[in-house]
Amino acid sequence: MSANEKAIEAVIGLEVHCQLSTDSKIFATSSTAAGEVPNSLTDPVTLGLPGCLPVLNKKVVEYAIKLGLATHCSIQRESIFARKHYLYPDLPKGYQISQYEKPICLGGNITVRLKEGIKNIGITRIHLEEDAGKSSHVDGEAVSVVDLNRAGVPLVEIVSEPDMRTSEEAGAYMRLLRQTVRYLDISDGNMEEGSLRCDANVSVRYEGSEKFGTKVEVKNINSFRFVEKAIDYEIERQSAMLRNGEEIIQETRLWDEAKGKTRSMRSKEFAEDYRYFPDPDLLPLIVDNDWIDSVKNTLPELPDQVYQRFKSMYGLDDYNADVLTQESLVARYYDQAVSVHGNAGALANWIGTELFGRLNKEGMTIENCPVSPENLADLVHLIGQNVISGKIAKKVFDEMFSSGARPAAIIEQQGLQQITDESAIMAIVQQVLDANPQQLEAYRSGKDKMFGFFVGQIMKLSEGKANPQIVNTLLKQKLDE
Amino acid sequence: MNELTSLSVAEMRSGLLSKQFSCVELVDAHLSRIEATNEVLNSFITISSELARSAAQNADSVIAQSGEESPPLTGIPVAVKDMLVTEGIETTCASQILKGFIPPYQCTAVSRMCKRGAVIVGKTNLDEFAMGASNENSSFGPVRNPWDTKRVPGGSSGGSAAAVSAGQAPLALGTDTGGSIRQPASLTGIVGLKPTYGRVSRFGAVAFASSLDQIGPFARSVEDLAVLLQAIAGKDERDSTSVDEPVPNYSEAIAKGENEALSKLRVGVPKEYFIDGMDPAVEDSVRKSLGVLEKLGATLVDVSLPHTELAIPTYYILNPAEASSNLARYDGVRYGLREPADSLQEMYARTRAKGFGPEVKRRIMIGTYVLSAGYYDAYYLKAQQIRTLIINDFKAAFANDCDVIAAPVSPSTAFAIGEKADSPLQMYLADVFTCPINLAGLPGMSVPCGSDADGLPIGLQFIGKPFDESTLLRCGHAFFKQSSFDIRSMARKQATEFAI
16 A cells, blocks of 8 residues: 555644633632723733732633533642743733643543544643733734733633543534533633633644644634634644645644635744743632542533433433533523423424524523413423424414413413314314315315315314314315215 | 931830821931932932822821821831832832832732831832842942942842931831841841741732742831831741741740850851951951850850852842743733834844843843753752752751850951942842842841941841840840941931932
């Protein structure tokens, strides 16, 4: 087999930065809110004014422990904050406080679900650090402006093992991380707004090779859609170089979304020396067993646990279980709805199609959904009880969505209750047959499909309220007379 | 009014309470003294007359209202080293890079002392960013020693020491990273104390070498010193390295020194602190003082601190390492000096080239070097390991042999301005007996114990166990009470007698 035909595999590791949604900053008292007037959420510590000292926000540690436990890491009893030095206008102190040699979490893993099955992806470490401010370059002017509102916002950096082989795996890993931080309620996980950021380390090698290829770091991947695109581009670029016998150099590349390409930012020779050393302003962070246990007690059910439970408890298929567990709030909604009257399967379908469809259309989320889980449960129950048909139910649902009213009240008020009285239905059947003698003739002469026509006419006449089964039975009975 | 500026704090307090003079009069007397002497001594960078007068008026109404119940420092003038940020008062660290910086927040030690009534009279001169032992490294010019104006007052808190010595203020705050309170106290013949690391909050002390810096008081008596220490000591939520250790009542320590002298106290004498090349007058004076301690009831014990000779090289790795990091923030972006340029890198370079003096640049370069990849293990890490050995030396001595250690403060008395200015290494050796105490995080105090042939003051150093400032105060008080050293002589001197 020639080199050109040998299969190439990629080796991918991700470094993910995630902003933690604490109220105040990691080492200072100012707020972490987004979208405020530039430099309004600062204080002497955040601004790096002389003589100011960092004081660790305990909530940040709690969040990191949560994430560590959820990703099966071992929580370190002692971790150390270090100073990472570089000069940039959006870094007020001239160094970033970050954990370096001794991070708070080590050695975990998460399990992603892929088309071909599940895969375990190792997590090397999770460490705490502070975010920098934001520099913007003013178009057409030789000035940059700095907003320090983001400076000091707490971050965790989650470093994976080089366990991923395809962009699909990397995408699944990112989505699971996002899902996990959202379940834990420690971050909004919003990639577009920068609360979740991903740098990808990508290398390629011939399949079967033990040695890793030279890795390239791809930065500036700031949307879920780009994770896979950027990695695919890089794999393709490096694979071509490997096949052509070109040397791949260790460098940092930027993903340029507009061009759909990565481009070189800096090579290893120009790598900065960050001169890390332990920050003398902060004591070693000590996390004792009591602290870990108390956090453990507050851990919610995690995405995979809910997924498995929905399958076993409610008999959902993979698809529905997946859809209903993407967001913890949806899962909770579903749990609440099912708890009212059961109907697990029907509710799963209703939420997955009608509810999501309507929420998407309105640009809303489950959080501000006007239909309460109890009301949706009632609606599905009323269908099962033949009080309304599925078709009428959609009309009722629309009304519930706009008014938030209970389904029974809507049905009552608008007289939408299903007609199940056989004599009443028979009267309508008779009326339709009488009004359509030609069609009746046609049916009788063998045109079976006229049956559908009659059903349609009957439903129309009953304003959709006639029970379809009873209509079928009575119509057939009448026609066969 | 000249007598007011040589009083002790206790005398000022009783004069204020008995209405012999008002806070305004007391503060005015000091402001006049500063005005009359500062041109020669150059001990103040900023004189905050207006704020001081309004604080004094306020203090007078507090005394009128509360009398004896008023806080212990009510109306007492205090000079503050310009290394401590003061809300609304320009804070320079004697550097051009911070010129014009008016902090919108207050140093914790300063705010605690002000809460107890102290009146800030001004910000005192220092070696730029506290880097130096002579106060010659100030971009505002050298401070002159009141005892001999051709000589340095020591450093880096030279301005605070000279101010207290010369009666510009009865009390002052300084910072001590490697001896910057004790050495100038010794060279200007006053009392100065570096508290245990963590005893006083560092919030608002502009960071130089964070693991070594401590704020501490200067005074013309140990009792006075105790009052200021009492005001500033204690845990502060804004400094994670400040320690939640109960603050004892320091006047009890003074009373113990008064009543029991040093009976039952074992005083360690480390042989490594008497070295070749130290001024014989200093050695002689310190040895005589040891005899006095014995007479006061102490038992002298020979102790060994075997890693002492490694302290200077260790200190001069760790100190610049931390300094290079702490000074990274002075980049011209947010406050202080900015030298405009076409590119960002050029702006950084020009601003820092212009804003920092030569000693600061030297430490930034040494510090950057010892922290760089490839050198970190050989320098920074090794120095940290030796620091542990130095800590253990003291631990062993205190565990087995003694309750307190007595030693010299400075290997020489005040040297001439310019004498060591061209030799950084000579200057670094001035810290030989003081920097080990910072490395170990222990409290140390300098108390005048004599003079050399030229009449220049010599200090005796007491070194204590962690958080045992009380024993230092007790020793200092008992020792100084029997001394014939006239600690107020410079404060009594006519302003016109200070001349260059």
